[in-house]
Amino acid sequence: MNGEVTCPVCQSTAYAQADYALNRVFYECPVCGRFQLCAHGSTGIDENRLASYLFYHCFSHKGNTEYRYHTLLNKDICDEYRTAFDNGDITHGRPVHMDAEIVGAWYPKTFSERVDHILLYLSEHMAHMGQFISFNYQESLSLMFIDRKENIPKAIPFVDTLEKRRSREDYGNELKYMLNWLSEDSYVEHHFGTTEDTYLKLRLTPKGYSRVDELQKYRASGRNVLVAMKFGDDTKTLREAIREGIRKADYQAVFIDEVQHNEFITPELLKYIRDSKFVVVDLTHQNNGAYFEEGYAMGLGKPVIQLCKKDIKLHFDIAQKNTIMWETEADIPERLCNRIKATID
Numbered sequence: 001m002n003g004e005v006t007c008p009v010c011q012s013t014a015y016a017q018a019d020y021a022l023n024r025v026f027y028e029c030p031v032c033g034r035f036q037l038c039a040h041g042s043t044g045i046d047e048n049r050l051a052s053y054l055f056y057h058c059f060s061h062k063g064n065t066e067y068r069y070h071t072l073l074n075k076d077i078c079d080e081y082r083t084a085f086d087n088g089d090i091t092h093g094r095p096v097h098m099d100a101e102i103v104g105a106w107y108p109k110t111f112s113e114r115v116d117h118i119l120l121y122l123s124e125h126m127a128h129m130g131q132f133i134s135f136n137y138q139e140s141l142s143l144m145f146i147d148r149k150e151n152i153p154k155a156i157p158f159v160d161t162l163e164k165r166r167s168r169e170d171y172g173n174e175l176k177y178m179l180n181w182l183s184e185d186s187y188v189e190h191h192f193g194t195t196e197d198t199y200l201k202l203r204l205t206p207k208g209y210s211r212v213d214e215l216q217k218y219r220a221s222g223r224n225v226l227v228a229m230k231f232g233d234d235t236k237t238l239r240e241a242i243r244e245g246i247r248k249a250d251y252q253a254v255f256i257d258e259v260q261h262n263e264f265i266t267p268e269l270l271k272y273i274r275d276s277k278f279v280v281v282d283l284t285h286q287n288n289g290a291y292f293e294e295g296y297a298m299g300l301g302k303p304v305i306q307l308c309k310k311d312i313k314l315h316f317d318i319a320q321k322n323t324i325m326w327e328t329e330a331d332i333p334e335r336l337c338n339r340i341k342a343t344i345d
């Protein structure tokens, strides 16, 4: 099995080198990059997800010598090989561990997360503003999270079962659906190329760039905290008091109406909650959204800090929770900051 093979993940022509004694095959694929799988047996990873994971985290030479590769080897062996590598023994290269959990955690959970990944990928791979990037056919499928297999069982053995593959027409329809969505939302411009190697050309629009800016700003800090409360003119002072309390504790408040244009509960809002280290909720106005967001955060095991104006009766389910009962907005910054420092940091 040494030499040219069909990549078991994406079906491109790839290079393989097998070590049957150790039950490992090393692949070098133009789309998936450098990775290692078992020669026999299941990967335990959903193959559809694996294709996008490898494409988005691709290790390839790109003109320089590259020793890193993704592998199913366990973490201890990876550590051992890496230490050897750092000490000058390059026999096993520089393995990077992957498993079903890692791939599953990375893989976008919602449609809008897919879109975010695609936009970030484009911005990272674009040398100049306004440049089109070409993707060949298989790259396009991996980039756009198009399933190659019909069903998605947890563990597909690496036996090439052709009948399980979806038809090319099927892929194409899903790809067009994704592209229409991206284009209708004016994040990208696209056109189809004339050859298999230039199957798809994509570039970010100014609106796409501003979405990327927003995503990068948000991801970079890692200290964002979603605040759930009633938004309106009558709560401006409250909002600023909460913002100040969070800032004093060295975190950054995210108010959903400042980052998206409606206050409805959307997958994006849920994503902000998931990415928050903890959530701050003000229940003064008995706002249904705030209750919902608190419940969602609690379900995820996120710490929630509750605030409420004194003398407001809380829903009994949460009245038991230790709540910062404030008399005036001026009380909030210091008390909130102290609470964050005591319970989160």
Ligand SMILES: [Zn+2]
Residues within 6 Å of the ligand: 007, 008, 009, 010, 011, 012, 014, 029, 030, 031, 032, 033
């Ligand atoms: Zn591949």
